[in-house]
Amino acid sequence: MEEDTIICRCEDLTLADIRKTIKSGHQNPQVIKRLTRCGMGPCQGSTCRELLLKEVASAAGKSVGELEMTTYRPPTKPIKIKSMLGADKDDS
Amino acid sequence: MTAKADAVIIGGGVHGCSIAYHLAKKGWKNVILLEKGTLACGATGRSVAGIRHQFGTEINIRLAKESVKRMERLEEELDYPESIELMQNGYLMLSYSAEELELFRCNRDLQKSLDPDNQTEILTPEQAADLVPGLNLEGLYGASFNRQDGHASPFHVTQAYADAAKRLGVDIRTGVEVTDIKKDGSHVTGVVTGKGEEISAPVVIAAAGAYTKPLGEMLGLEIPVIPERHQVAVTEPLEMFLGIMVISFAHGAYFKQTPHGSLLLGVGDPEREVKDFNERSSWQFLYDVFEKTTFHLPALREANVIRQWAGLYDMTPDSQGILGKTEVEGFYINTGWSGHGFQLAPAVGQVMAEIVSGEKPFIDVSCMHLERFERGELIPEPACV
Numbered sequence: 001m002e003e004d005t006i007i008c009r010c011e012d013l014t015l016a017d018i019r020k021t022i023k024s025g026h027q028n029p030q031v032i033k034r035l036t037r038c039g040m041g042p043c044q045g046s047t048c049r050e051l052l053l054k055e056v057a058s059a060a061g062k063s064v065g066e067l068e069m070t071t072y073r074p075p076t077k078p079i080k081i082k083s084m085l086g087a088d089k090d091d092s
Numbered sequence: 093m094t095a096k097a098d099a100v101i102i103g104g105g106v107h108g109c110s111i112a113y114h115l116a117k118k119g120w121k122n123v124i125l126l127e128k129g130t131l132a133c134g135a136t137g138r139s140v141a142g143i144r145h146q147f148g149t150e151i152n153i154r155l156a157k158e159s160v161k162r163m164e165r166l167e168e169e170l171d172y173p174e175s176i177e178l179m180q181n182g183y184l185m186l187s188y189s190a191e192e193l194e195l196f197r198c199n200r201d202l203q204k205s206l207d208p209d210n211q212t213e214i215l216t217p218e219q220a221a222d223l224v225p226g227l228n229l230e231g232l233y234g235a236s237f238n239r240q241d242g243h244a245s246p247f248h249v250t251q252a253y254a255d256a257a258k259r260l261g262v263d264i265r266t267g268v269e270v271t272d273i274k275k276d277g278s279h280v281t282g283v284v285t286g287k288g289e290e291i292s293a294p295v296v297i298a299a300a301g302a303y304t305k306p307l308g309e310m311l312g313l314e315i316p317v318i319p320e321r322h323q324v325a326v327t328e329p330l331e332m333f334l335g336i337m338v339i340s341f342a343h344g345a346y347f348k349q350t351p352h353g354s355l356l357l358g359v360g361d362p363e364r365e366v367k368d369f370n371e372r373s374s375w376q377f378l379y380d381v382f383e384k385t386t387f388h389l390p391a392l393r394e395a396n397v398i399r400q401w402a403g404l405y406d407m408t409p410d411s412q413g414i415l416g417k418t419e420v421e422g423f424y425i426n427t428g429w430s431g432h433g434f435q436l437a438p439a440v441g442q443v444m445a446e447i448v449s450g451e452k453p454f455i456d457v458s459c460m461h462l463e464r465f466e467r468g469e470l471i472p473e474p475a476c477v
Contacts, residue, residue, distance in 0.1 A: 028266075031130050034137060034247045035174075037352065042328050042398045073399040074373060078328060081382045082393035 007055070008048035010041020018055055027060045029053055033070045042078050045070060097263075097293040098122040099448065100283050102270050102307060103300035104129075105136035106246060106434055107426050109253035109264075110441025111297055111448075113170070116260030118445050123262045124291060125254075126283070128269035132250035135301040136434055138371075138403025140324060140346055140358045141249075142337045143435040144183040144241035146212055148199040148474040149412070152432070153206050154455050155439045162438035163244060171259075172252035176244050177351050181335035183241030184215075184223055185475070186388070187233045188342040196236035199475055212238040225333050226391045243337045243348050246434055253441070273310040273423070280311070280422040295448055297424045302369065302406040304427035311420045316465050317428045318367045319404040322360035323377040326399045327392070329353030338388070341477050345384040355395070357385045360405065360431075360477065373402040405431040410470040415440065415460040416447055424448055425462065432476050 002016040013036055026032050029052055038052050039045030045052075049070060057064045098120055101108045104127025112125045127133075143160055147153045162169065166176055187193040196214060203210040213236075220235040221227045254264055269286035273296060282292035298307045302319035330353050339346040346358045359381040378400065386392050408414060408428035413436070417424055426444050429436065443453040459471050 028130055030133070034132070035251065040326075040399065042396070044399070071401075073401060074375070075378075075397065075400070078396035078398045079378070080393075081327075081386060081395050081397060084378055084382050085386060085393065 007051050008038045008041065008045070010043050011037040013038050013048070015055070018052060022056060022059045027056055028068055029056050029070050030068055032056065039070055044073065044076065094290045094292055096122070097124045097291055099124075099295040099297065100291055100293045101125040101297045101299060102283070103127060103298065103303075104131040104250075104254070104264065104266060105134055105299065105301060106132065106250045106253065106437040107440060108299040109250050109257060110437040111299060111426065111444045112257035112262045112264070113253045113260070114441040114445035115448065116257050116262050118449055120449075121261060124293075125257070125262055125264045126268045126270055126285065127264070127266045128286070130266050131254050131264075132247050134303070135403050135406060136246045136250055138324070138401055139246050139434045140243065140348060140356050141246040141434050142183060142241070142243045142339070142346065142348065143180075144337075145203060145210060145238050146183060146185060146199060146236055146241065146475060148195070148202065149471055150202065150206060151457060151459055151471065152412075152436070152473055153203050155436045157207055157210075158439035158455065159436050160240060163249070163435070166249065166252060166438070170252045170256040172248070172255060174248055176248040176252060178242060178244040179335065179351060180240060180242035182223065182237055182239040183337045183339070184220060185236040186220065186338065186340040186342070187235055188231050188340065190233060192342065193234045195474055196234075200236060210238070211240050212236060223336055224338060224389070226389050228388055228390055241337065245350075249434075249437070253437075270307065273307060275311055275420055275423075278419070278421050280420050295422050295424070297426065297444065297448065299426040301427060302404045304406070304425055308418075308425070311423060313418055313420060313423075315414065315425060315427065315462065317406045317408055317414070319369050320360065320362060320367060320407045321365050321370055321402050322358060322405055322431065323373050323381070323400060323402040324356055324358045325378060325381050325397045327355040327357070327395045328398050330355060330395060339477060340388065343384045343387070344477050345381070345388070346477065347385055347388070355392070357381050359384055369404065371402050371404060373400045377402075406433070407431075409465060410472040411476050412471050412473050413440070413460055414462050415444065415457050416462070418462055430473070430476060432473070
């Protein structure tokens with residue numbers, strides 16, 4: 001079941017991938033994100049962040065609130081590059 | 093509480109972890125590495141992580157050659173089960189003036205004089221376009237290219253060094269900030285952490301990027317390193333089309349496509365950037381990076397950018413690293429790489445371990461000493477952005 005359960009849809013990561021990384025000694029969601037790309041896709045972790053935190057919390061024997069949250073990175077939604085070309089920077 | 097160590101390393105970036113590994117490999121037993129955040133959370137992890145032979149000073153050419161060689165077989169050397177995502181298809185430096193192309197020629201000649209196997213070549217704009225599909229040739233004079241250069245994942249390279257160091261007995265502590273460094277007379281005696289712990293040690297090595305300056309101040313040392321923010325935008329994954337890393341000094345822009353497919357687009361703004369420790373990204377940067385990278389690659393107009401981040405270069409007056417001992421005995425520094433430090437960590441880690449062990453380093457780095465600024469012996473690196 002671990003093999004089939006997708007945690008991060010954008011980056012195609014399964015529960016098994018996440019558990020393997022936790023098992024290799026990582027209990028910080030920020031670090032797991034950087035090593036696996038979990039939450040780095042176009043949706044910015046809108047589904048997988050919670051799942052990742054829950055998985056780490058249960059492995060670490062902590063509550064989700066005690067964990068270091070992964071950074072929310074701008075832009076919140078994907079921006080097409082041409083949509084900002086030629087715009088007046090100061091007119092905003 | 094007082095703990096004892098033979099050496100304390102401050103900074104869990106790629107340099108700190110490489111030093112830790114090389115010290116342990118030399119047989120140092122009780123080494124503690126302190127990192128205030130997580131490993132590679134500073135300049136290392138925020139870099140675009142290019143790797144190249146193409147430098148313009150003898151010292152960097154020597155360090156780079158040795159480092160690239162090690163990157164090629166790093167997973168094996170460090171017994172790292174994951175990939176460091178090394179892509180070694182080349183690194184292209186675009187030139188937008190005759191003077192700049194002449195500088196690239198001089199750099200190439202210097203590289204070849206120091207290393208007969210060096211593969212750097214000067215390309216025409218058309219040859220450059222063959223390497224970068226869709227490259228805009230407007231204003232392009234030519235380029236410098238080395239097919240043995242490339243890029244890697246800074247997180248995995250750092251983790252690989254950290255894991256190997258741990259296996260050799262190094263105590264790596266993250267989330268631990270150094271709040272004071274102690275000395276007795278002219279000799280360093282240890283550090284104090286944010287958790288109130290004192291660790292006594294005859295050797296302290298600061299490898300904390302731009303944060304090395306405040307660390308030096310704790311000992312009354314002036315280390316001329318200033319933070320300079322650079323930012324990166326990331327596109328959604330695209331079909332692989334760009335095997336190489338590309339840089340334009342004239343635009344202060346650089347980009348690469350990771351094995352995963354995303355493009356990393358980086359730009360700095362040294363003219364207007366406030367020199368402080370601000371690591372946050374800005375929306376103004378997006379205008380800048382979009383304008384510059386669509387100049388180079390007009391087809392990027394249609395791509396989506398999904399994330400952005402910022403990081404700090406550790407700039408020195410000559411854009412060159414500062415390495416080695418200081419006037420405080422036992423206190424060593426490794427900082428100031430000015431935006432090209434990631435790639436040199438494999439060789440520099442060994443050099444530092446040798447210096448700290450009182451040995452003659454396998455690459456002579458004496459020109460990189462801290463006192464060069466006072467003496468006016470600067471060694472400006474021309475090939476960096």
